[in-house]
Amino acid sequence: MAVKNYILVCGGTACESAKGDDIYKSLLKEAEAQGVADDVQIVKTGCFGFCEKGPIVKVLPEQAFYVEVVPEDAKEIIAETVIKGRIVERIQYQPEKGAKGEAFDIDNIEFYQKQYRIVLRNCGLIDPGKIDEYIARDGYAALEKCLFDMKPDDIINELKVSGLRGRGGAGFPTWMKWNFTKQVEADQKYIVCNADEGDPGAYMDRSTLEGDPHSVIEAMMIAGICVGADYGAIYIRAEYPLAIERLEVAMQQARDYGLLGKDILGSGFNFDLEVRLGAGAFVCGEETALLASLEGNRGMPIPKPPFPAVSGLFKEPTVINNVETYANIPAIINKGGEWFSKIGTEGSKGTKVFALTGKIKNSGLVEVPMGTTLREIVFDIGGGISSGKKFKAAQTGGPSGGMITEENLDLPIDFDSLTSIGSMMGSGGLIVMDEDDCIVDVAKFYLDFSVEESCGKCAPCRIGTKKLYEYLDKISKGKGELDDLQKMKDIGAAMKKAALCGLGQTAPNPILSSIDNFYEEYRQHIEDGKCAAGKCKDLVRYEIIADKCIGCTVCARKCPVNCIEGERKKPHIIDQDKCIKCGACYDGCKFDAIIVS
């Protein structure tokens, strides 16, 4: 028996309800009827993340990608695609053209895919513990080019043409940074990699280092060649043991091959690297604080200028870039700045990696061209909202970012568009919220984080974050006043202007971006003392409806503080004074007798 074709039918829950199972059965029947049952295997798969257009049927090796398939299509799929090897155009997916740049449409990627992997080009493909596998995939070819074929100015120029902007958050053009450092005369210069990754919910940099450590090492060497530096440090948080281990192994292998060390490949260029561990303070991701920490001092920001590019580590000119920024660079050198500049939008070139988390069905790492819309990320790649409820908002940029509302789902995402709606790209955390999330509660979570992480050096941030948190706390307890909203706006505006570093300048963003868009929700908390999502515990009441309660005693047994009373088969009652609002009774009651209000 030789199976020639494989038909994959998505069997995720969303499509299952949308008839994935029926399609599977009709395909089996048709294969039988048309006499090809032995030539084709029909399998049910996990969700393709494309449920909006589901159910999906894929035929291999033809690479047919059929969307919105109905059981009646089975006959044609078997007759055309399986027997004759032809694509059924009628149901074949046609990608729409968006704002994502030329290359995305013309490159020979699998056409239906929304993702495009530059940074993650090797992640999930090579063994990160084997330098040979990296080398086989053009690894260290960019280094060769930079050592032997390109001058430092050519490297700068290639980066300039590429349009690469820093992925650590602020989006500063990388070529300019390198150029500053290159132009300064100094005996010693340094190359630093920022792998601090402190945003809650973000793990792109960790995954890149774990999956492809050599790409970052190679890029740092290229930076060294370009600006004239022979030493680099990778600053990474100690909570990333696997990434640290993979980096150490990779560095050792590179040293063994003579790719790190003295007189690299006989070029006369020397470069070596070390890994330095950070204790995981969020503010140490800010570049001046990071450099202070590298020098062995307390990680506190200092005013800029001078910028690190001119006076950085030990007051020497220092290039400091983010992990993802570096990971792009070997690909840019190998394939050319021109290639890179064709992907993305006018002002933001290339791709961005996001860590998709929260109420999303297919959580994970996605890399998409700049200009992809939030809708595509959430619904076409992420498979939509995990609970099946309504999308409410998405937070980019972690504690520094803002909430993106449904209204902006179709906005092409890039550095500038996110800033224009009061959020920011940040490092790439993307947290999706549904109706069960409370905006006040989420904003409070981020402000709590900022209060904890503020280094306390400057008053606007030290006092401002605390004040903002206090207002939110008051509102979440039903004790807020409408005036408080304006006061929060004023404090936020002052912090944006007066705080010393990015932490304080951006900490008000979660509030400022939500206060107008979710005014009604803030107002409800304040005026009606209500939290519709049931997240602000002080505003929530669990109550048993006597008529519906059959007295099964489940809730009383579940309650952790024993505050539910009642005899068997008689309605139960919650002692509101003792209730800690854990919701266990509500989840446990099978008779919908408990309500939240």
Added chain:
Amino acid sequence: MAKMTLEELRKLRNSQKGEMERRDVEGKETHIIVGMGTCGIAAGAKDALDGFLDAIKANDLNDVVVKQTGCMGLCYSEPTVEVKVPGMPDIIYGNVNAAVAKEIVEKHIMHKQMVQDHIQDKPAGDIIK
């Protein structure tokens, strides 16, 4: 290996590339590639790996190479594993525990029958090819 010259690096790259192509063309070896990032390991990638090794041994299979790689990005379906069998499309399996690993070896690898319900979509094309 001692320090390389430029020529040696190029030679190594070409021979490694050639190796990969030969594998694709002649297609004798089966590859099982297990995603071993922090998320994969936390979800039980090591058990999956053991499951593969045990099943391969139990069935006395030659020409099967088990390798590790980083995160494939499909964190919701960790542990993830890519299976490349000559003459079959490359397939990514998600939520692979030791039992599923055994099933993959016995069905997919030994009988060219894909395993139901665990197949995931490959997230993106390859820009280097």
